[in-house]
Amino acid sequence: MLSNVDWLDQYAAQPVPPPDAPVSVVRGAAAMGEVGLTRMTQTRGRATVEWVDHVVRIRDARDEAAFAELFAHFAPRVKAFLKRSGADDGLAEECAQEVMATLWMKAHLFDPARASVSTWVFTIARNRRIDALRRQRRPEPEDLPWGPEAEPQQDDMLALQQDSERLAEALRALPEKQRYLIERAYFGELSHGEIAEETGLPLGTIKSRIRLALDRLRHALK
Amino acid sequence: MKNQITHHLTPQLLMAYSAGTLPEAFDLIVASHLSLCDECRAEAESYDAVGGALIERETAEMACDSLEATLRRIREGADADTAPPAPLPAATADLPRPIRDYVGGDLADVRWQSMGRGVRQAILPVDGEATARLLHIPAGAEVPDHGHRGTELTLVLKGAFRDEDGRFGPGDVEVADEAVEHTPVAEEGEDCICLAVTDAPLRFSGLMPRLAQPFLKI
Numbered sequence: 001m002l003s004n005v006d007w008l009d010q011y012a013a014q015p016v017p018p019p020d021a022p023v024s025v026v027r028g029a030a031a032m033g034e035v036g037l038t039r040m041t042q043t044r045g046r047a048t049v050e051w052v053d054h055v056v057r058i059r060d061a062r063d064e065a066a067f068a069e070l071f072a073h074f075a076p077r078v079k080a081f082l083k084r085s086g087a088d089d090g091l092a093e094e095c096a097q098e099v100m101a102t103l104w105m106k107a108h109l110f111d112p113a114r115a116s117v118s119t120w121v122f123t124i125a126r127n128r129r130i131d132a133l134r135r136q137r138r139p140e141p142e143d144l145p146w147g148p149e150a151e152p153q154q155d156d157m158l159a160l161q162q163d164s165e166r167l168a169e170a171l172r173a174l175p176e177k178q179r180y181l182i183e184r185a186y187f188g189e190l191s192h193g194e195i196a197e198e199t200g201l202p203l204g205t206i207k208s209r210i211r212l213a214l215d216r217l218r219h220a221l222k
Numbered sequence: 223m224k225n226q227i228t229h230h231l232t233p234q235l236l237m238a239y240s241a242g243t244l245p246e247a248f249d250l251i252v253a254s255h256l257s258l259c260d261e262c263r264a265e266a267e268s269y270d271a272v273g274g275a276l277i278e279r280e281t282a283e284m285a286c287d288s289l290e291a292t293l294r295r296i297r298e299g300a301d302a303d304t305a306p307p308a309p310l311p312a313a314t315a316d317l318p319r320p321i322r323d324y325v326g327g328d329l330a331d332v333r334w335q336s337m338g339r340g341v342r343q344a345i346l347p348v349d350g351e352a353t354a355r356l357l358h359i360p361a362g363a364e365v366p367d368h369g370h371r372g373t374e375l376t377l378v379l380k381g382a383f384r385d386e387d388g389r390f391g392p393g394d395v396e397v398a399d400e401a402v403e404h405t406p407v408a409e410e411g412e413d414c415i416c417l418a419v420t421d422a423p424l425r426f427s428g429l430m431p432r433l434a435q436p437f438l439k440i
Binding site: 072185 | 252288319
């Protein structure tokens with residue numbers, strides 16, 4: 001099935017940010033000491049069900065305090081994502097603000113039984129990037145008729161949010177080399193071929209690492 | 223619409239769709255398949271979740287008045303895209319929503335061009351080098367034999383076709399790369415309508431179709 005992968009190699013439409021782009025690594029495995037770990041655990045505790053609650057407060061009460069906390073956590077992450085995808089500081093700042101404003105205005109569309117807040121923010125930021133940096137439309141799948149439940153079941157919501165934590169856990173547990181390549185595929189907009197050039201790894205090795213990493217992540221979601 | 227879908231998108235395509243690195247034509251066919259296939263949709267959403275976990279890992283410094291500026295944007299209702307197009311009721315539509323958005327209507331609104339031998343096509347307005355077109359193949363007819371330099375994805379919307387790789391019915395997607403010389407033939411009984419996207423111009427094996435190619439824009 002290698003051939004199915006090969007053709008993807010040519011899609012690296014975006015300019016590559018300079019390697020010294022000022023993006024600080026919060027949880028790089030190499031730099032992750034004891035202190036970092038503690039902080040991480042606390043943030044993680046927040047990163048799922050509690051963030052859902054924040055979005056609900058924005059949706060139901062236009063709660064600016066909840067928004068300020070969401071902003072403090074997510075806006076710097078969205079901005080880092082956009083910078084890594086090739087946006088300069090000014091464009092990344094502007095787009096990050098737009099993404100956060102979208103989050104406020106579309107709070108009623110967030111479904112905690114289908115996505116974590118992190119995932120939702122990622123999809124909004126990704127679409128903004130496609131629009132702003134690549135200037136192309138983003139076709140999205142047709143909404144599914146989800147049956148009679150207007151409000152998602154609490155159990156589904158909790159299960160999904162726990163899955164998201166397990167996934168983040170699995171991502172952290174990946175060998176550094178595998179995680180790095182996944183990050184490049186999502187953020188650097190590098191094709192597999194270009195990653196090979198940049199890292200000096202043979203293409204076959206890279207593909208098998210990405211596939212292995214994805215298998216492990218998929219496993220974590222089961 | 224419940225079809226037995228047996229030919230799915232590859233994990234690589236689903237991941238690239240989620241990462242947002244595909245050409246627009248490929249986004250279109252992926253979104254269309256996901257509209258018909260719960261299995262691939264669930265997998266695509268799990269790749270979104272990978273993206274969500276990934277963005278947690280890095281931060282960049284915000285401008286000092288960033289929050290205030292954002293709240294101002296919100297108050298001004300700065301975002302213009304608050305009025306999505308009114309969707310057609312899905313139950314009565316022939317085409318999945320992403321394709322309807324490009325056609326500007328449903329199947330009856332498609333402006334077909336003849337390609338000869340009863341085969342018709344309609345080019346969809348996507349940006350970038352990759353192209354997207356709808357194909358209408360009469361029942362029992364074959365699409366001219368061709369190979370191609372890049373990758374072609376074909377999603378069946380109505381009817382079915384067969385080629386060297388098997389039978390493709392509604393919702394099925396065929397992923398063919400440059401190694402494949404395939405000859406799809408529509409099944410008897412019903413005309414076949416597909417969405418085909420290609421990342422490089424097709425080259426036909428026969429002489430006549432090759433001469434016609436520049437005019438047909440395929």
